Amino acid sequence: MAVFVALFLAIAGVAGALTATADSPEIALENPEVDVSESESIDVDGESYVVADISETENDEGQMIISGVLEREFTAETSETWANDSTVSLDDREWRVEVTGENATEFTLVEVLDRQAILEGDENAENETVTLDDGEYVAVTDDSGERTLVPVDEYFPAPEERSHATGETLEYDGQTVTVDEVTADGAVLVWETTETETVEVAQESIVTIEGTDYVAxxxxxxxxxMSTDIEAYETQTAEIDRFNQYNSGLSRVFILSVLSSIMLAGMAFIPSRY
Structure with a gap:
């Protein structure tokens, strides 16, 4: 019994020593194409990305996980179509889009008058127009109290008109836009905007940037x-997996050996029936 106890203790000692002294392999990217800190930039196929953020957060299992964000600003062309006979807002006013002819090369913006606001701003005019058989009128009362009906075409100012041809520019919604095309259906306006592309980078993930795969x-x-040598990375992760597997096996051997020693030692003190 003593021999077996000593044997199990010896096995436990060897397993414990190997577990305690073993150095866990770590990921080490050799000669990575990218080695930067937060706020620094990298160039990939002529495109510049900025490391916008590197942060550490706790996951659902209570582990601290590091992740980052790459950002790239680029210029994109934006377009908008103004349909014929539609209404658009420009310079804090409403305009009606008019295109004349099937082969038109320009369109006209006709101001949409706010007749109600004009009537309400005239203390001598009634707030509603009067419709008679021969047309629409505005009722105006002069200083002497005499009420006169004025045709709406004479009362309201002539709407402003603006014509724009293909290739011309105009200010719209804070942007300088270009008339790219005019058809019978309407006008197409184009302009350039600055947009931001965001790339989320997780710890030891495969990230595709400009068609190239990197391990982060x-x-x-x-x-x-970040490195394009994904094969070397996978080799290192396989070594880590093997190490963890062997280390876990040695830990189980240590526990079983100690428990076996205790059990055998306890059995030695059980009194014999004979």
Missing amino acids: HFPDTSTLR
């Missing part, structure tokens, strides 16, 4: 490294 690694909370 954060050695600390301030550094991002």
Whole structure:
């Protein structure tokens, strides 16, 4: 019994020593194409990306996970179609789009008068027009109290008109836009805008940038490294998996050996029936 106890203790000692002294392999990207810190920029196929953020958060399992964000600003062309006979807002006023002819090369913006606001602003005019058999009128009362009906075409000012041909520019919604095309259906306006592309980077994830695959690694909370040598990365992760598997096996051997030793030692003190 003593021999077996000593044997199990020896096995437990060896397993414990191997578990305690073994160094866990770590991910180490050799000569990575990207090795930057937060706020620094990288160039990929002529495109510039900025490391906008590197942060550490706690996941659902209570583990601290490092992740980052790459951002790239680029210019994109935006277009908008103004349909014929539609209404658009420009310079804080409403305008009606008019296109004349099937082969038109320009369109006209006709101001849509706010007749109600004009009537309400004239203390001598009634707030509603009067419709008779021969047309529409505005009722105006002069200083002597005499009420006169004025045809709406004479009372309201002539609407402003603006014509724009293909290739011309105009200010719209804070942008300088270009008339790209005019058809019988309407006008197409184009302009350039600055947009931002965001790339989320997780720890030891595969990130595709400009058609190239990179493996991402954060050695600390301030550094991002990315490498196209994904095969070498996968080899290292396989080594880590094997290490964890062997280490877990040794831990189980240690526990079983200690428990077996205790059980055998306890059995030695059980009194014999004979």
